[in-house]
Amino acid sequence: MTYQTHRRVVITGLGVVAPNAVGREAFWHATSRGIPAIKPVLRFPTIDLRIRVAGEVCDFRVEHHIERKLANRTDRMTHFVFAAVQEALQDAKLILEHEDPKCVGAVIANTAGGVEYVLQQIEALHVRGPRYMSAYTAIAWLQVANVGQTSVQYGLQGYCKTPVNDMVGGLDALGIAYAAIRRGAADVLITGGSESLLHPCVLLILGQSDHCATGDDPHAYRPFDQRAAGTILAEGAGICILEEYEHARSRSVPIYGEIVGYGQTNDARGLQAPAYNGKQYARAMYLAMKEAQIRPEEIGYFSLDGRAIPQSDEAEVDALQRTFGADRQYLPVSIPRTMFGHSFAAAGALDTIIAVLAFQYGMIPPTINCEQLIPQYGLNLVQNEARPLSHSTALIGGRGIGGANVVLAIKKV
Amino acid sequence: MTYNTFKRVVITGLGVVAPNGIGKEEFWQACIAGRSGVRRITRFDASFLPTQIAGEVLVFDPASLGLTEEESTILDRGTQFAVAAANLAFHDSGLSNTLSESERNSMGVCIGTVMASVEEGEKLWLQFTGRGAHPPRALKQDIQPATLLMSYVPASAIAAHLQLHGPCTVISTGCSAGADAIGQAVWAIQEGRANRMLAGGSDSAINPTGINVFSVMKALSTRNAEPERASRPYDGQRDGFVVAEGAGVVLLEERDLALERNAHLYAEIIAFTSNSNGHHMTALPEDGEPLQHLLRQTLEEAHITPGQLGYINSHGSSTPSNEVAETAAYKAIFGEHAYQIPISATKSMIGHTQGAASAIETIVTALVLDRQLIPPTINQQQRDPNCDLDYVPNVARYADVNIALTHSSGFGGVNSALVLARSDWMDR
Numbered sequence: 001m002t003y004q005t006h007r008r009v010v011i012t013g014l015g016v017v018a019p020n021a022v023g024r025e026a027f028w029h030a031t032s033r034g035i036p037a038i039k040p041v042l043r044f045p046t047i048d049l050r051i052r053v054a055g056e057v058c059d060f061r062v063e064h065h066i067e068r069k070l071a072n073r074t075d076r077m078t079h080f081v082f083a084a085v086q087e088a089l090q091d092a093k094l095i096l097e098h099e100d101p102k103c104v105g106a107v108i109a110n111t112a113g114g115v116e117y118v119l120q121q122i123e124a125l126h127v128r129g130p131r132y133m134s135a136y137t138a139i140a141w142l143q144v145a146n147v148g149q150t151s152v153q154y155g156l157q158g159y160c161k162t163p164v165n166d167m168v169g170g171l172d173a174l175g176i177a178y179a180a181i182r183r184g185a186a187d188v189l190i191t192g193g194s195e196s197l198l199h200p201c202v203l204l205i206l207g208q209s210d211h212c213a214t215g216d217d218p219h220a221y222r223p224f225d226q227r228a229a230g231t232i233l234a235e236g237a238g239i240c241i242l243e244e245y246e247h248a249r250s251r252s253v254p255i256y257g258e259i260v261g262y263g264q265t266n267d268a269r270g271l272q273a274p275a276y277n278g279k280q281y282a283r284a285m286y287l288a289m290k291e292a293q294i295r296p297e298e299i300g301y302f303s304l305d306g307r308a309i310p311q312s313d314e315a316e317v318d319a320l321q322r323t324f325g326a327d328r329q330y331l332p333v334s335i336p337r338t339m340f341g342h343s344f345a346a347a348g349a350l351d352t353i354i355a356v357l358a359f360q361y362g363m364i365p366p367t368i369n370c371e372q373l374i375p376q377y378g379l380n381l382v383q384n385e386a387r388p389l390s391h392s393t394a395l396i397g398g399r400g401i402g403g404a405n406v407v408l409a410i411k412k413v
Numbered sequence: 414m415t416y417n418t419f420k421r422v423v424i425t426g427l428g429v430v431a432p433n434g435i436g437k438e439e440f441w442q443a444c445i446a447g448r449s450g451v452r453r454i455t456r457f458d459a460s461f462l463p464t465q466i467a468g469e470v471l472v473f474d475p476a477s478l479g480l481t482e483e484e485s486t487i488l489d490r491g492t493q494f495a496v497a498a499a500n501l502a503f504h505d506s507g508l509s510n511t512l513s514e515s516e517r518n519s520m521g522v523c524i525g526t527v528m529a530s531v532e533e534g535e536k537l538w539l540q541f542t543g544r545g546a547h548p549p550r551a552l553k554q555d556i557q558p559a560t561l562l563m564s565y566v567p568a569s570a571i572a573a574h575l576q577l578h579g580p581c582t583v584i585s586t587g588c589s590a591g592a593d594a595i596g597q598a599v600w601a602i603q604e605g606r607a608n609r610m611l612a613g614g615s616d617s618a619i620n621p622t623g624i625n626v627f628s629v630m631k632a633l634s635t636r637n638a639e640p641e642r643a644s645r646p647y648d649g650q651r652d653g654f655v656v657a658e659g660a661g662v663v664l665l666e667e668r669d670l671a672l673e674r675n676a677h678l679y680a681e682i683i684a685f686t687s688n689s690n691g692h693h694m695t696a697l698p699e700d701g702e703p704l705q706h707l708l709r710q711t712l713e714e715a716h717i718t719p720g721q722l723g724y725i726n727s728h729g730s731s732t733p734s735n736e737v738a739e740t741a742a743y744k745a746i747f748g749e750h751a752y753q754i755p756i757s758a759t760k761s762m763i764g765h766t767q768g769a770a771s772a773i774e775t776i777v778t779a780l781v782l783d784r785q786l787i788p789p790t791i792n793q794q795q796r797d798p799n800c801d802l803d804y805v806p807n808v809a810r811y812a813d814v815n816i817a818l819t820h821s822s823g824f825g826g827v828n829s830a831l832v833l834a835r836s837d838w839m840d841r
Contacts, residue, residue: 204550
């Protein structure tokens with residue numbers, strides 16, 4: 001019979017590619033000050049599109065992060081991954097030559113795949129003929145390209161996975177990687193999410209749904225607000241180096257935080273937006289807190305999903321009510337992503353990075369755009385300006401279409 | 414520090430939608446008879462492509478497999494396969510739709526897929542751009558929202574269909590996706606995150622893009638004149654893999670729970686291991702070194718010796734390099750035993766169903782343990798001197814099998830393995 005040892009899992013390195021900054025320090029600088037970063041889309045004409053503003057990653061020089069030949073054989077989502085992974089490994093002071101490559105892997109989520117790359121190749125196929133499609137199409141386009149190229153680049157021979165879970169994939173990746181290290185399937189995992197879906201075809205599709213705010217207003221992402229009309233899309237990547245606690249201690253490196261709980265449930269609502277009620281989301285909160293052995297009153301910050309669709313927001317408030325009851329008026333909550341948009345699979349990883357940086361700097365970054373917050377929701381929302389963080393435990397929540405609810409519990413070590 | 418006992422996980426339901434059969438019995442009979450499901454492509458006019466053959470599911474009636482009218486309208490084909498296979502597995506396990514709320518809360522879904530919704534994505538692009546005549550433009554009529562972003566849908570469609578509230582995720586790790594999804598689900602039950610999981614894989618990408626991405630890599634067989642003979646793993650005349658579509662889903666259950674309700678146990682899953690090549694996106698080196706590491710680790714984690722392995726369902730994709738690497742890895746790790754272990758490749762009959770492949774192969778492996786009968790590798794005509802093991806050529810065979818291995822290697826460099834044991838084996 002096998003015995004399971006509960007190994008501890010800590011975060012020792014961070015890497016960020018976000019619309020408001022590339023690099024974790026610049027990212028914290030912008031995020032903690034509430035600086036808005038949503039702008040009109042510049043990479044292609046949007047005149048015929050309903051979605052015209054987004055969180056675009058602007059100051060990103062591909063050649064700084066990836067060798068040219070490889071850059072041409074990979075999609076923008078993978079370029080983001082290379083930049084974020086490089087930063088995170090350096091931040092963690094992890095020298096892979098000193099590690100057993102079989103104990104090091106990667107869990108990187110992605111939802112849309114290499115949209116830009118594959119659509120160019122579909123064009124080549126249909127306009128010029130089958131022979132004109134690049135031989136690299138499959139490996140550039142498929143979601144697995146991100147972990148595949150990372151493992152080739154760094155010679156990783158351990159556990160590698162690619163979760164695909166709509167807007168919550170990055171958070172799910174952290175949960176899956178945490179569980180893998182905890183049970184001993186790996187010692188170090190390069191973990192997070194990347195997304196690059198700002199393409200006219202994607203905007204055409206999402207512009208028809210009620211999940212995204214349309215029009216030209218860069219402040220239109222307003223969760224829990226009277227005017228809530230959907231999220232604003234973004235691109236980017238967030239990477240955390242997850243490491244077994246003793247392994248990190250033996251290297252004497254600073255520890256940002258510890259992942260102590262992971263809860264995942266499903267509303268079972270098919271393709272519908274998260275709504276209905278918060279029952280299953282509350283159960284994900286409960287499962288994460290139970291695994292973490294933390295009580296509601298110990299939580300100093302809850303990073304919310306904040307979908308900005310009225311019924312989804314109501315369901316999130318319902319979930320908080322079920323979990324925290326009247327005490328939720330004391331629970332500081334925020335959706336810092338209102339500043340730079342929702343980057344699908346990258347979002348949960350960026351939310352987690354913000355939460356561990358909040359531990360480090362003792363501040364909770366604000367939510368912007370919500371001047372007409374619905375008072376009945378009774379949220380203790382950190383608005384417009386950062387607020388001091390009082391406790392050393394945080395929850396990060398996220399939901400996907402169809403009702404995937406993921407909650408991660410983290411703690412300052 | 415806390416110590417917990419991992420729970421034991423058994424397979425109690427099988428559901429399969431494959432080019433050579435739908436439902437476990439029809440599929441199994443086809444496999445035992447060595448019937449191929451590879452034909453000339455009918456889903457689109459493939460005459461402009463170098464490869465014009467594939468493993469298609471020719472007769473698929475969603476309604477008769479329990480899908481609602483809405484599901485058969487809005488879900489992409491691969492997702493419909495997934496829901497159908499999940500339904501088949503669910504009912505095969507003897508569970509009924511009267512599960513209690515707490516049972517639904519502790520039952521989840523994990524599905525592997527590689528190319529979900531590429532068919533819809535390609536169609537939309539053609540519409541948005543007038544077949545490439547102009548930049549993408551809005552259409553007059555409404556389209557299904559989020560179609561292009563649907564890779565995660567197979568799992569959430571199953572959860573919605575059966576109203577399951579446990580953990581629900583898609584894993585997209587190339588050709589090992591189905592086994593990875595099953596492995597993750599096994600871990601979820603072992604760790605107590607769920608006590609039942611529907612897990613497996615699905616894919617349907619028989620469309621110009623889905624075929625041609627592999628043609629331009631020169632990875633596909635071009636044996637267009639003899640479709641049934643095109644997928645021939647280990648054979649000296651193999652010239653590439655054959656794209657196929659399908660789904661395979663197993664119902665995994667915590668063993669005590671299954672015993673309590675007198676469920677039929679097809680097999681127990683005693684180990685899941687996974688690693689990465691770390692040197693190449695698509696191919697194993699000739700000596701199969703990463704696969705060697707994986708096999709060694711798998712024996713350790715399953716606490717078994719090579720001599721105990723009674724059957725291997727291999728990756729066997731019918732590409733010239735894969736089977737050489739596989740054979741070399743078996744010999745390096747299993748030594749003399751490599752020559753004694755019967756090995757068969759399901760892909761010889763149905764082609765490569767991508768995200769579904771390793772899930773369907775897990776189903777075959779479970780049935781081998783359950784029925785003590787080994788399906789063949791078909792199309793074995795000319796021996797490849799580098800592939801000199803027992804590939805159960807052309808004809809099925811009875812055998813005593815207590816422990817069996819299935820493994821796969823995929824795009825992106827992930828290799829995964831599952832070890833299954835006869836359900837009564839661990840009690841001895």
